Amino acid sequence: MTEVEVKKPQERLQERFTQVVNSLQRLHVIDESQGYSREPGSAQEQVLAELQQTVTELHSADIAFILEGLPLDERLTVWQLVRVESDGDILLEVSDAVRETLLADMDDHEIIAAAKELDVDELAELAPELPHDVVYELIEALDAQQRDRVRSALSYEEDQVGSIMDYEMVTVRDDVALEVVLRYLRRLKELPDHLDKLFVVDHEGYLKGVLPIKRLLVNDPEKKVAEIMADDPVTFHPDEDSADAAQAFERYDLISAPVIEKSGRLVGRLTIDEMVDVIREESEEEVLSRAGLREEEDIFASVWKSIANRWAWLAINLITAFVASRVIGLFEHSIEKLVALAALMPIVAGIGGNSGNQTITMIVRAMALEQLSTGNTNRLLRKELGVAFINGIIWGGVIGVVAWLLYDYFALGMVMIAAMTLNLLLAAMMGVLIPMTMVRLGRDPALGSSVLITAMTDSGGFFIFLGLATMFLL
């Protein structure tokens, strides 16, 4: 990767984005007035040349950013102006949804030309999205070691360390002097990115320690590597969960770390840039899955793609809403007699849902950070029930008084307080028990948590409120 040349990064990028949008606008205007043309000598060609000039000067991550922010047709116009050498890098940077649209626009030759510029680990990252025969051809073109590495990377799950590690390790022996190491590095001409430590291995490739560049720089060049290396570094295994690895990177402020097999043999390297991506993706997934989106959506995706991305949770929600509706159906006679119940029941259900979501969000977060074991259930449950009880009395009291005054019916106000309190207690209990149960069953506690808790507090709230009303008011 070349050195970046940007000054106030965020502002300059926004400027470039605006430039690109303006050029595309002008192109569109000319197309409208003079008819569509991309021929040499046309007015459009000039605009395109300008646009290409702008794009060529950009870092591939910036081009990726701009492509993601453009509607499909404009995106492809820009994509065709990008130089082949950058294609591979850009494909790695864009979101999955946008990558799909870019790949769909390329023929096999273009894809192969782009992918040839990539490192082995990058190729492995892209491979699952490429046509099979393209992958085959690309792998055939590699030497035996690289081919093994691609195959190995592809054998791990997307969320395992093995699939995101790179192979750009610089290794040294522990019996050489630092001076020798410095000479060795100088001979390499170019060093990999994120090189903050060298890996010290024995002649069979087993990791014996790491030599931080910092120590290499400050110590006497005559010292031996063995004297100054760190011999118990943080290491990872290829089958480890990459989210765990990212947490360790964050906790220990790592920049790079060796990946070793169970036997202790060095097989790869993890770097902070990959870990930052993992952290970002993880949090995105959490936000999206709470809202019932299956994956990050290309904001300019077609209507049909969007529907496919969103339908599953809408369907689940339809079922839970239907169940809640049948609960109300049980009490139709009560509502006929006292129609105020119909107006008041959504309040009980709504506040319960809000409160339950607060509880479950907090607990799912703590579980994601692995700070909460199922052993704490009782203590937490007591606390949440306490919060719910007090909130029930306070907010139930407020709304109970309002209901009493509004309908001039004291007993209705009392039922409201009781129902609010009971539904908040239900919300608290479910907010603790749902994620705890999910974890015991080996499931992800975040997935569907919001839908599940809302389903409970809706059906539960209607049942409690209408049930109490039927018992005490009719």
Add this chain to the structure above:
Amino acid sequence: MTEVEVKKPQERLQERFTQVVNSLQRLHVIDESQGYSREPGSAQEQVLAELQQTVTELHSADIAFILEGLPLDERLTVWQLVRVESDGDILLEVSDAVRETLLADMDDHEIIAAAKELDVDELAELAPELPHDVVYELIEALDAQQRDRVRSALSYEEDQVGSIMDYEMVTVRDDVALEVVLRYLRRLKELPDHLDKLFVVDHEGYLKGVLPIKRLLVNDPEKKVAEIMADDPVTFHPDEDSADAAQAFERYDLISAPVIEKSGRLVGRLTIDEMVDVIREESEEEVLSRAGLREEEDIFASVWKSIANRWAWLAINLITAFVASRVIGLFEHSIEKLVALAALMPIVAGIGGNSGNQTITMIVRAMALEQLSTGNTNRLLRKELGVAFINGIIWGGVIGVVAWLLYDYFALGMVMIAAMTLNLLLAAMMGVLIPMTMVRLGRDPALGSSVLITAMTDSGGFFIFLGLATMFLL
């Protein structure tokens, strides 16, 4: 910071956590059976000595992790066993809520002893949480330059680069040879963390470029710094938004970067570890504020603290729920005549809320990444309305048929379809317009987005469904 000594980081940490919990358990059992005592010679003292042994071996980030996962009384037992030298680091690592509980347990002397171990930027980070006279005493103890730096850091907002930059820059002149630089570094004995580049400044402190350590290592030692430095590096300003800086770090895979004043004078340094914290905090805030929690909560916080953290959104929700209830109140006569309406109306409102939340989540995300300008409003609106219309016909159709069969009333089914479609269209429109308007007003589009959209789709859904029913069925 010392070198970390952990092997399978996540597993080993969980082991230690379990060890700590077991020791605390044993302590509790002895207290119960033999009476509370912490005297020398007591059985408890042995357990505590063991516990201290375990804790002392841990990295401060690991101790922070364990403290966050313990209930208050046990947390303080462990906290009292931590060595004073680590106190400061640990206070920086724990969440705000947990830090508060730890500080509350320390007297001024202990706080001062802990804070004295910190760097200037770390001290500035902690200062707002400390008692005023403690801060005063700490600042008095600094030399003039450090005092200025602390004051300067405190003058920036929490979300500005100036408040999180550090001062551990290693600077060199551009007219010296690399050999000289290498000798200079060796004389420093210890280099700052995350040092991947040296900053090249002139004699007045203006930044002229950066010298990546990688280049220093591979180039001929006789070359001059000016020959191999990068003279247009990514730089930041102290008043820049730290979230913007974090995005730039992510995009350009930076490890450290210079912070310069408008004039070009070098004033500080940003490092990837701070940026990772920014990314993590940002995403946490998003998740929490959606659920209506003001800040990250200590999961073992007292009941009253939890109530204070959560009350605001519950109150807002109570108001919006009350409005929705009044909308239903308008149609009490219709419900009296056809009580099925009461059972069906939550379905219309619920699906609308779910769908609106999907739209708004996606748009708020795109806006946070600054990929979406208010100029795209029309295009997006058209797409979302398209998705809503099709979803309305499909899911409205499903539930309409169910309602028709259930109540044996064809027209009711038709009203159901129409109401579902209209409410989904309303949800889509509001899902696009609410965040767009927030941004035009200069507000954060995420804050309260979920409450606002749900309020619209609840009141709107009830109004549409009951209104249509009143017009066509009664």
